[in-house]
Amino acid sequence: MVLNRTELLTVRDVLDELGGVSPRxxxxxxxxxxxxxxxxxxxxxxxxRRDALEEWLDDRAEGAT
Structure with missing residues (x-):
């Protein structure tokens, strides 16, 4: 599946991608x-934007300690 980096996600899409984070x-x-x-x-x-979500996730990635 090829992801469109400029795809605009709804809040619901983002919540689903984050594993069911609540709207609140x-x-x-x-x-x-x-x-x-x-x-x-x-x-x-x-x-x-999909690329903004991916960047946001990358910024929160924790490396091995």
Whole structure:
């Protein structure tokens, strides 16, 4: 499967990819400015670019200690 790096994911898509994180947790991360960067559409809905989600995950990866 080829991933489209510019694909815009819904909040639900992001939560599913994160293994079922709750919407409340995601929006709390937004309040704390620790969530992946989002795009607010003119209708008020949020989207996350796939590459931004992947970068956000990479930034949180823990190396072997």
């Amino acid at each position: 947790t995601f929006y709390r991360w937004r309040e704390l400015r620790t969530a992946p960067r989002c795009i607010r559409l003119p209708n008020g809905e949020l989207r996350v």
